[in-house]
Amino acid sequence: MRKQELAKLDRTDLRILEALQHNGGLTNQQLAETVGLSPSPCSRRVQKLEAAGIILKRETVLDARKLGLDLTVIIQISMDRHTPERFANFEEKVASYPEVQQCYLVTGQEADYLLKVVVPDIDGYQHFLLNKITRIEGVSGVHSSFVMRRVVDTAALPLNYVET
Amino acid sequence: MRKQELAKLDRTDLRILEALQHNGGLTNQQLAETVGLSPSPCSRRVQKLEAAGIILKRETVLDARKLGLDLTVIIQISMDRHTPERFANFEEKVASYPEVQQCYLVTGQEADYLLKVVVPDIDGYQHFLLNKITRIEGVSGVHSSFVMRRVVDTAALPLNYVET
DNA sequence: TGTTATTTCGCAACATTATTGCTTATATGG
């Protein structure tokens, strides 16, 4: 995995990305006005950013509470054997569970994987843990932290670090 | 904070939400075809879902690597005193840092807060930690886990649990 | 610094898409 080639972006591109990060529902006209451009070059820039893969995808964020999904859990998982096969199998299983919003392979002695899962309630979580996670081969340790308050939750990146 | 009143949604609403979750860039026409509806009732349903707050917002997801943001870190933070003032101050500070994508107040003895932050590299992380996080009053313990691989990363909720 | 080449802009025309009014159909409840 070679070092990613950085695209050359000017301030206008960054302003576009910044605006879209926080409000993906903006129309091209609104976006154009926000960044001080007429609609046509604005649209062309967005197309370029999509073609370059800098804009990965659009997501629609739903209200979990209003859908009866009241429990979010952060799970730390450790594996007994660190073989590529175990890891591949674990990742494949985990990726197939709709409850899993995030799964990262991380450094650290306490855990190999960090997961964020969403379920309706404790019962649902117990079921998920016992019937799905702990049944995956190689899972040796599980530690759960329950989310009490969501202070920050966004996909927005710190674009202030990006060179122009 | 009383129990959230669940909206009554039929299968069509759920199909709309499911489609939009994974592809917020769908046009209303594409969405209508996906869920087997003509464009007008489809548009009206989406408007209702937005008005009801079930659709919270649209986000545009960017490629961190292509922007030179190569390091994602999960930070566990513990506080020395669990007073509301300390917590409020911490949360206010944390919410103002663009590097912070997520911050949750969680249960557990190891940590009070779990953060996910994005920075360009180790240097940037060190700077963030020393000049921002550890300077917040009350922060007594910090443990960092570095993300090596992103297995799953989505905002999509498990709508299979939602009653129709 | 003058000149050329390249890029990006904005206008206007065109194409596509979203939205609204209204009628018809489909459920719901008495």
Next chain:
DNA sequence: CCATATAAGCAATAATGTTGCGAAATAACA
């Protein structure tokens, strides 16, 4: 089984996105 309410589809309208092209600005080079 009829009355009422809810949602669907069609067609017209409104709004929005997109493209070609000439002008302007910017950058590159002599």
